[in-house]
Amino acid sequence: MERRRSPRPSTVTTAVGTASGNSASAGTEPAEVATRPPAKPAESATAPRTKRGVPEGLWQKCEGCGATIYRKEAEEMQNVCPQCGFHWYVSAAQRIAQLLDDGTFEECDANLRPTDPLGFRDKKAYAERIVSEQKRTGMRDAVVTGTGMIRARRVACGVTDSSFIMGSMGSVVGERLTRLVERATAGKLPLIIISASGGGARMHEGILSLMQMAKVSAALARHSQAGGLFISVLTNPTMGGVAASFASLGDLCFAEPRALIGFAGPRTIKATIRVELPKGFQTSEFLLEHGFIDRIVARKDLKSEIARAIDYCGG
């Protein structure tokens, strides 16, 4: 169930290439991979979002196989392509709804807001970027944290959202995750963090973003010493400073199929070594093969797999 490599239709092989190919257009260095998540599948209940390069409305082109998919059908499968099984973008809110028992989620630290400590400006001022991203996504920053139940097991849960500045980790993401970890340690709760962070450590907050990696990792070290369980779920995409900190520190590391996961962005690597990257490079399957992932878990199975792991680990 976890290794769905062989029975794939032939389109899938190219799909893997496309997945990393897209992000290759993004950037360099650890903190990048600028794939915008595919335009949010129509979920009219939440804030409207501008869609980029994807036809509006009832149909959506699958990032995996290129087929035009009736959106409703994919939504019924938790945003998984019914034809090729490619796992599409889900927002943090959708993810929480999929994963936690109905009505059990209580958000924590929603009162934290990003600011602009560096006075950072590229083509656009970071201060303006924060406001426009908040308007576009309806989120305050790239993470949602809180507590809730998974099949009646109480957990501390954090989800990063790749639509907010590529899910990158700045001070707010680092602080909310650290508080979540500390809460899990103090309350002896299993900790679940689901990463969708192509942006790694957020450049716009400079060295402060880098230090969030150390901060969250230190909190996880304490959690582990106290005997706390941490399940890290890596989803498309998880790169740079997020992959190189909390996302890799799970007692158990699960990954959704065909997610892009790695340290350096494909374009940086290409520019450095000047050879074509192998097919399927930096995918979940690649990481599984090289021994860094415990299980590849399809989205539909994630909830029950997490519940089962908690049971095994004495949660």
Add this chain to the structure above:
Amino acid sequence: MSSALHRLPLEKPIYQIEDRISQLEAAPVGAQEQEELRRLKRELVEVQKNVFGSLDPWQTVEVARHPNRPKTSDYLSLVFDEFVELHGDKAFGDDPAMLTGFAKLEQHKVLVVGHQKGKTLAERQACHFGCAHPEGYRKAMGKMRLAAKYGLPVICLIDTPGAYPGIGAEERGQAQVIAESMFLMATLPVPIVCAVIGEGGSGGALGIGVGDRVAVLEHAYYSVISPEGCAGILWKSVEFKADAARALRFRSRDLKEFGVIDAVIEEPAGGAHRHPRQMATRLKTWLVRSLRSLVDQPTDTLVAERYEKFRRMGVFLEEAAS
């Protein structure tokens, strides 16, 4: 000595004077030339101060990357009384980009971990210009565990453009080892003192950077991403590297201001590459002083304070909870 140095364009006013001094010193000397020499030497000091006192952020990067800038291996001989290299990660290989070993720092027996860039072209290539592979971080972790077991303080010398971006590095878990190394250092039961001596490149630097005391040399930098990488992503062209360097605020004084480092170690006028011995003495003074303040702390206090140190980092707004 300076004639053998690689010459950065920004140093032109300095080496113009240095060249004239060399000429005068080589020629037969009369009273007039003596006077001129004295005048030039005074001027040189002033010009060095001016040039290095007003580096812009991109120039700082150039100085931090200066080919003649003292490297970990230089400090190993100039700062420490002995260095006993320990090789290998006991799993895959021995990464030359990460040096580890026992060393003596005055009366302290310590374990040193440091990035190595290499001096000759062959060395540089072997070290991948200071970009460590996963086996380098595994080696560092292995030796730090050893240090913890035998109560040796750890000294980390940071000088890397970043962890190596390559196929093998990804296959062997570059992200995993950097995360694990921070995780390990966060609770390591011995003092850890870190200094960024040249380039503090992103996760590759932080991977050996979780310490009780962290200093940055005056003209070193420590950044979430290289200025080239940042320019490529946000400006869509590496040409904007100087703009990115300015925006990232990664110079020693900025880092101090943001509360992410404890100290800036001043460089001699003209930079560490002109006066490696003087630089080494200053680095040694800081290392010894830091170590002295830590060695007698109870382990619990030490580790708790290290946690609090990183716990405080970050800037955000917190609205009153409703």
